[in-house]
Amino acid sequence: MGETLIIFVASILFCLLVPLINFLHKVWWMPRRIQHVFFSQSIKGPPPRFLHGNTIEISEMRQNFMNRKLQLSHDIFRTLQPHIYLWTKIYGKNFLHWPGARAELVVSEPELIKELLYDNEQSFCRSDADRYLKKILGKGILTSDGEKWLKLRQLSSQAFHAESLRHMIPAMIESVELMLGRWKNYEGMEIDASEEFRLLTAEIISRTAFGSSYLEGQDIFQMLRKLVVLSCKNSHKTKLPIISSVFKDRYDLEADKLEKRVRDSVLEMVKKRQTEISFGEDFLGLHLKAHYASDGNSRITVQEIIDQCKTFYSAGQTTTSVLLSWTILLLAIHTDWQEKAREEVFELFGQQPPNPEGISRMKTMSMIINESLRLYPPSVYIQRKAKKGAKLGKLILPTNTNVHVPILAIHHDPKLWGKDAHIFNPERFSSGVAAATKNNPAAFLPFSLGPRACVGANFATLEAKISLSMILQRYTFTLSPNYVHSPVQILSLRPQHGVQVMITNVEVFCQILPSTGQRSKSMEMTNSFCICTQNKKEDLLLQLSWTWPFRKMLSMMSTERTLEVIFLSRLFVNLFSLVIKYVDKLWWTPRRMCYAIPMRLRHYNKYHPRSIVYVQKSLTLLGTMGILFSCFLCFFLLVLLRIFYKICWAPIHMQYVMRAQRIKGPPYKFLYGNTKEILSMKSKSMSCPMVDISHDIFPRIQPHMYAWRNLYGKNFLVWIGNKPQLVVTEPELIRQILSNKEGAYPKIKADSLVKKLLGDGLVMTEGEKWLKLRKLANHAFHAESLKDMVPAMIESVEAVLEKWRCHDGKEIEVYEEFRHLTSEVISRTAFGSSYLEGKNIFEMLMQLGFFIFKNDAKIRFLKDWKIFRSADDIASEKIEESLRNSIMSIVNKREEGVKIGKADSYGNDFLGSLLQAHHAADVKYRITIDDIVDECKTFYLAGHETISSALTWTIFLLAIHTDWQEKARNEVFEFFGHEKPKPDFIARLRNMTMIINETMRLYSPATNIVRRVGREVKLGKLTLPADMDINILPCAIHCDPEIWGADALLFKPERFAEGVAKATNYNTMAYLPFGFGPRTCVGLNFAANEVKIALSMMLQRFKFTLSPNYVHSPFTVLTLRPERGVPIVLNPL
Structure with a gap:
């Protein structure tokens, strides 16, 4: 009996000891060994803590920066990734850090990045997605590898090739029209552009890829958004794999429920399409055809269809919506580039919807979008995982080491982009991306690089160009004072508090003179209205009658009261000074001459008897003009006196009356009061x-x-x-x-x-x-x-x-x-x-x-x-x-x-x-x-x-x-x-x-x-x-x-x-x-x-x-x- 008990206890201790050894091997021995391997290759980094690695330091640094009030600056690298910014300065462009017990090599050298992303030796694969990301994307094109990835990539490429994109343009235009229809209720007001673009891109991806609408897929989008929020909350938490899978917290349980509901919703949509006469030629249709393919090598499962749908519902919406949000922000700040883009749009399309030929010729718009993607890329990093025996340049990487490419660090590097790397300057892309990067493809990575570059990059840029073109045709926009600059990484780089802009309708110019040439003329005439009183070569009344039909256009232009007052004051001052000059020219000087003419005519015996009559009639007319002008001056003087009484005398008198009764207060200031x-x-x-x-x-x-x-x-x-x-x-x-x-x-x-x-x-x-x-x-x-x-x-x-x-x-x-x-x-x-x-x-x-x-x-x-x-x-x-x-x-x-x-x-x-x-x-x-x-x-x-x-x-x-x-x-x-x-x-x-x-x-x-x-x-x-x-x-x-x-x-x-x-x-x-x-x-x-x-x-x-x-x-x-x-x-x- 004693021996049996000893054997039983020894067995239990052995069963406990093996997992313990395995655990210590993963969280203590392996990190020390990997650190030693990298240190021997001159790759250093912050020392890891037991279990947590560097996650606590990363969270603290991020929290410190997020608590600060940001200025409106495009230098966002140090804010969003302060740990990488700091450790790059300390340890160099390539260094090792530890999210938990997992080693991650940060690489910022373009040559190494190019080698990593092209991966000619096939030494790298996608890094393992965390449990939340798996629930969002499943095992679709973004998270799979090998044959499966190749199969899904071919299907996606077919869905988004040039001809397919051409067929999507009408649906994109229709979706943008719906959005702009809503904007009519907010003209002259503030809107949150990022929220509008979220709904727009959801509508477009629903129509073009899934043959539905945003309302039909609304639940899917909302559940995916909730999963994204959960992913962000848990991104830097260290969890033990076995324990966390058994003892789930409330976030895990909620994520499981959401994942199941997303799967059920997508499956319902797939089944609905299966009952139709044909599967269609859109993204969903092509995947259903592949599911029923006769060739077993090309066939995909229903689960793969669901994962692909989740991937494109999430990525297809998010990437384009953040691109549009940041581009609108930059154009709202830099109104000179907004005007250049608008001129290009009117030159190519006039008032018509964008067409494929014109879209391909949009040079200024492409420059603006590229610069927006450089300053605010949709994703701030790219990750890969090293396979066994992987090499990167001269470095030998241990198996399963993650390689992290910080896109923001590269896009904001003054050595690659010059001293103005943090400034919005689309001009740098005037000769194309290759010239801007000096033929260094790894310097510009908004959609990654190599065979795994984003399959929907052309779809996203096409959607952005159409949306921006149609917005610029109808509205001018400026940044709202309520905007708070707070970029945040939640799967994609997005504005935490939205992008609030003030929109003003510019349709009035096009309604008066629709064509491009006439439009520019109408703008010139409008500007002339503001300066017409300074032109002394033409008659004043003629100028006013010529510009009067455009008075409504002017009232639409002057949205700010301050500008309105400045303009009116200038107009009245110029008018009054000109009236005085014209009175001297048209009334007083001729009147003196008319009085002098009869006196001179009397010295001549031979003059026409009707001459005196004409002169007397002229004097009578001028006398009438003088009376009218005197009345005008009296009226003008009364108006001035009334204004003076209201804004000067009455307030001063009121203050005196109230102070005499011991009622005090802040002193009155001219016009504005307090x-x-x-x-x-x-x-x-x-x-x-x-x-x-x-x-x-x-x-x-x-x-x-x-x-x-x-x-x-x-x-x-x-x-x-x-x-x-x-x-x-x-x-x-x-x-x-x-x-x-x-x-x-x-x-x-x-x-x-x-x-x-x-x-x-x-x-x-x-x-x-x-x-x-x-x-x-x-x-x-x-x-x-x-x-x-x-x-x-x-x-x-x-x-x-x-x-x-x-x-x-x-x-x-x-x-x-x-x-x-x-x-x-x-x-x-x-x-x-x-x-x-x-x-x-x-x-x-x-x-x-x-x-x-x-x-x-x-x-x-x-x-x-x-x-x-x-x-x-x-x-x-x-x-x-x-x-x-x-x-x-x-x-x-x-x-x-x-x-x-x-x-x-x-x-x-x-x-x-x-x-x-x-x-x-x-x-x-x-x-x-x-x-x-x-x-x-x-x-x-x-x-x-x-x-x-x-x-x-x-x-x-x-x-x-x-x-x-x-x-x-x-x-x-x-x-x-x-x-x-x-x-x-x-x-x-x-x-x-x-x-x-x-x-x-x-x-x-x-x-x-x-x-x-x-x-x-x-x-x-x-x-x-x-x-x-x-x-x-x-x-x-x-x-x-x-x-x-x-x-x-x-x-x-x-x-x-x-x-x-x-x-x-x-x-x-x-x-x-x-x-x-x-x-x-x-x-x-x-x-x-x-x-x-x-x-x-x-x-x-x-x-x-x-x-x-x-x-x-x-x-x-x-x-x-x-x-x-x-x-x-x-x-x-």
Whole structure:
């Protein structure tokens, strides 16, 4: 028995010892041996650590560089691959480093690279793909070797040969047309070009290679993107092969699920093609033919078809989209090259779509694309694996050594490309790639080199040329100030935060004179309009009449207000100086001559008797001209005096009046007031997120008000342009303003952009009309109506929570989710439709909101002159028209239902109430169609913006303060259990009410309440002149320690335990999330009900915590919202 036990124990020890020896051999002995082999050949490198190699150092260096704010520079090598940049300087162009226990030789010498990639001795093969890359690409052309690779390469070459590419051009053009059709809604606005190109290239690869569309393959693209993100997260993690295959982490499990779903989706597409009459001649069709080939040597399996499809779905989209993104970035910066490319496009194609002959002759475009590929290659490295006995130059490589070619290092090497290697200079490719590289093919490797060069390189460049050509035919573009330069390697080199550009339509030139020659002439005529008043050889009136037809073209060109003002000032000055000169030439000099002529004629006895008559008529005409000119001068002088009064005298006088009453503020500056300081302070505070999760957001969202309140006191005067604005934060004065018992504080006059957003609806109107609309809104949102809305609210929340089930244990961004939810609720309850029906309306309202945010606190000169409009004005007018049409279609649909008998009445919802009022028999209660449209716009916007903001900040606070989350959950279960919320119990949710009130205090939806002084009025001890604006700051009041105590900046819902009145010490002006007085938000109870229902149902199903990826950056666009969303981690109960 003892001997048996000894043998058994010895066997177990032996079984444990063999794997241990094997493990130590791999992770300790082999690295030491390989290091010794390379050191003996003068190849050095950083010393590896046990198990981890150099991965920890690599991750730290990368993290250090990624945390820095990058300047807009093309020198990205040291940022993206800091370890290679540093170790190249220390150890030379060829060195050894260790990703984990695997040796990797970095080679930067062109001759060695050429030998490696051509591989004439067949000493190298593809390096082993990691487990995530295998799931993305399978065993397709990018990861296979030998006979299998040869077979797949021949099939791919056939799919992308010259004739096949020619047949793909119409599909590419059609796809680009679809994208540019979407861009029409964003003319004069900012777009994220990288996201647009991602969708475009997905559409093109779907059409040309798989005979489908992006929508059909949408799930495949999205799942592949998720796999790419997982690959990036785990790229520098060291995992033990056997252990990691048995004990999988959550990333591995998620990747396995995604891989299976991708396989099923691709297989479904393959089976669908198999049922068709013929397989087709595209990429998928050729692979299916090979699957059914009679020759066994040429036949491929279904799994190989799936792997090939995954490869080209991923690589076919990514490579071209990043190429287009970086090229657009470079052209947006270097507008001179953008113009050169545009001239070439118009020269070759005019306004027609690109054709194959013209594409092959595009020299400038090819130069630009090559330079873009040099600075920003799709992949930043190439890897190979050494076979047994492999040699590279004079080096002998141990078996299975990886060889790493850093493409960025080569493309940015001043020894290969000159001192301007980091500068965008397409001119270097003017004589072709060979001349640019001095016949050194290994110096330019965007698509690799040798037999394994990218099979889709021609496809990618063709797609890029077509896309860029069609964009340049229609738009000019400049880089948006919101662009953040952050290249990142996630399988391909891509912009981490997108590429934001401002697009402007240039179609107007081509519409006037379409052909190339005429187009250039029209440009010359337009330029002449700007300088016509400087040409003294031609008559002034003749010049103006000649250039006047092109005035619209000029207004389209002048998109920036500053340029507009400069141009107008120059034009008026030149016109006035010329008028003076022409008055002297055409009126005063002839008049003197006409007076002199009769005097001289009287000395002659022989003169024609009618001569005096002609002279007298000339004098009369000149006298009339003199009167007209005098009137013109008087009018001009009056205009100047009025301008002087508005921008000089009135502000100085107002400052004097207010200072006499001890109201101070920042000094008024000519024309701009304090707007430049406001914009500067806001830009500085918004340039980076808040360091800590603090609820002290007043200094961030309104830094100017915060600074001036501390400097000048609770009430102070600021200047928005030449308009005075009294900022009031004293509760007693606020009560007097918002109560407005004498009607002395009406709503401010909305500017053109706000009018387009809200019209003349409930929020903006005054007097009898406001009273009429307020009664309608009160009727639509009274208690009984709200009770009837509860089922629709519950159904909408159910749909959202059902979708969240697939995010169990994962991160989800709730702001966007709540925006869709609240849009669905207001659509159902107020308009009897759904979010999808009103989707366009919500999107257009958000676009108008963006315009208001963009133009906030900017001085708009000549804003009342309709002929001098900015690009934002033009774009907003188009959006307003489309918005009106969309609302009218919903209104007409409801009316049509009643007319044809589908419905008995217009309904009891908000829209039904409006239509009943429109058709009312009593004229006093009747409203117009314009009133209906304006009310719909108001409630579509307010019904989702305010509530989505309130829900988001509430969830944010509960995710941080899990103790209050538990209290709220216990209360929900106490009242509802696992049942749906009931209307009778919603009002009894005491803890929930406290939490919502505290959220509204810390993160009030509205950051300003603005009124106007309608006439001279007494406010407290102050006497306010008419036409002054008053600005009330809820954020300053809600965080005031004098009102709320020392813990004013802390989340403490218990302060509302005895109600709002007790919490504010019966000071109603201390709490203003929804206004006060007769103009309090009419949808207050609707919002409270919706928030309580959504939170209750969410708490019944999930626990949630704040994601570590959350970045605290509140900012204001119409309402207070999180700039970068609120990601939370959901855990099901």
